[in-house]
């Protein structure tokens with residue numbers, strides 16, 4: 241297993257490199273210029289100098305290699321230094337946002353906690369809701385619980401989050417006034433009251449994401465349970481005289497979790513990208529929000545970096561999903 | 576064979592109906608049989624004749640709905656299995672009655688070790704702790720002829736061959752020293768040499784442990800080799816029943832006779848074609864008011880369409896048949 245994981249990690253490196261090259265080149269070729277949004281009165285030669293100052297004078301491959309070096313060496317070392325105070329001693333220019341002129345890495349580090357809290361909790365609650373619903377729906381197939389669960393998950397799955405988000409704001413902020421409609425990132429949790437405020441302001445975006453994730457995962461859970469409930473080994477377990485609870489929650493659930501856990505793992509990075517919209521609606525200034533703003537103003541270094549991070553996450557979680565599969569299913573041999 | 580002693584299992588007039596949207600399916604109709612201590616009862620009959628449903632009805636293994644075990648009694652040690660609550664029946668399953676199923680490849684849970692799966696009934700029914708259950712599980716694996724049992728307890732089912740898995744299934748079924756072992760076509764999915772090994776194993780275990788066995792099979796050769804008595808089922812009913820040598824020597828039901836003729840004989844000149852029983856198995860939709868076999872029966876006459884024959888004794892003691900036609904005289908009985 242360890243061998244397999246290491247081998248897969250080694251293969252992931254060229255994959256990520258190719259992705260980084262594609263991301264870099266595509267954005268480089270995209271129309272839009274960092275100086276395009278500046279006033280038209282700026283003379284062309286000044287404009288050109290600004291472009292040179294942004295490092296746009298070099299050939300594209302040179303710029304790619306420089307960017308890659310900053311991306312995988314300089315920025316991580318800064319991150320480590322900031323987090324642990326331990327200086328590796330890698331110096332050099334950092335990736336600068338064209339828009340704010342501050343290092344992209346610092347912006348991402350600032351934005352990360354909001355995204356992780358909102359998206360992470362949304363995913364976590366989604367799983368916690370989805371698993372029991374899927375299990376009960378499958379066990380009581382066609383019962384009213386199953387019918388209701390299937391209907392709600394179909395709605396939750398087919399209605400986009402920007403719609404549920406707006407509906408939630410309308411109902412719970414505008415009409416009922418229970419929750420604030422905007423997320424205040426500057427809010428600090430210091431005591432009980434500020435904690436309660438934090439819970440209230442995070443509740444709606446988390447609920448919107450949790451609903452969406454839960455409807456997806458519960459469908460998987462239900463289908464997987466149904467597959468397994470009809471298996472011969474379930475009859476064997478019953479013939480042994482085991483309690484129904486043991487049969488379902490030990491024998492069937494353990495088997496049903498295998499594909500579901502994989503789906504959950506693969507879904508984690510897509511949740512980041514999916515949260516872009518939710519962040520916009522609730523004004524959470526997280527990573528998704530940063531990405532959207534950077535795209536608006538053609539801030540390519542920012543876009544490249546965030547896209548690249550998403551790509552790494554996708555490759556990484558695919559790998560994690562495969563490894564989990566091997567851990568959960570003893571029939572899988574990876575040698 | 577053990578005769579005269581009180582039966583361990585006594586089933587009377589068992590009736591199971593599947594209530595489906597397309598209508599009722601009368602899968603088991605008034606089936607009666609008994610099983611004496613240490614005896615091996617063979618059950619034969621073509622696919623769909625209700626062999627499995629009969630046995631699963633006894634211990635509540637059928638999904639309800641659609642299954643409805645609506646009539647009959649099944650006495651095990653003075654208790655009626657069909658009147659027990661689900662909790663009491665759960666205590667009987669795996670403790671008093673062990674079950675071995677047809678397909679060993681799918682009957683074990685792929686994600687748990689074989690040891691865990693053998694230990695489960697021991698811990699559930701015998702109140703053993705982990706260490707005791709593990710010791711007993713290793714004994715059981717040794718009993719069913721799996722070498723190096725201590726180590727194999729930690730293996731998963733996919734690390735065993737089909738025959739080995741069926742041995743594990745037998746070990747699970749025997750874990751709590753059941754009075755009755757029900758084996759539902761336990762060798763059908765295995766190749767011939769492995770079949771023979773499993774048969775030998777069961778014969779030996781029966782001699783050693785003395786439990787009564789119900790052995791469901793399509794293979795008359797197996798019945799001839801190991802059973803004391805045989806019960807022939809057709810269309811959800813028992814059509815003939817008796818000691819193996821009586822039934823094989825003097826089959827009384829046209830279906831049994833046809834069944835015995837379909838077995839290719841090695842010692843006689845080869846026939847041009849394999850013998851088959853012409854026609855289709857009956858549809859079990861209607862309540863059986865007529866003989867289920869009449870459409871395929873060469874001897875059928877008008878009474879067969881009017882009246883479902885009851886079992887009546889023939890020839891040797893304990894031999895009975897459900898047929899209006901008398902095979903001796905060749906005339907209506």
Ligand SMILES: Nc1ncnc2c1ncn2[C@@H]1O[C@H](COP(=O)(O)OP(=O)(O)OP(=O)(O)O)[C@@H](O)[C@H]1O
Pocket residue numbers: 593595600602620621622623624625626627628629641859
């Ligand atoms: N869940 C079910 N719903 C409806 N009908 C069923 C169900 N299970 C079994 N039956 C019906 O009950 C009848 C008897 O089936 P059973 O499985 O007992 O046959 P069998 O004699 O064991 O055959 P085989 O030799 O193929 O195992 C069949 O006609 C089948 O259609």
Ligand SMILES: [Mg+2]
Pocket residue numbers: 626627628759
């Ligand atoms: Mg069967």
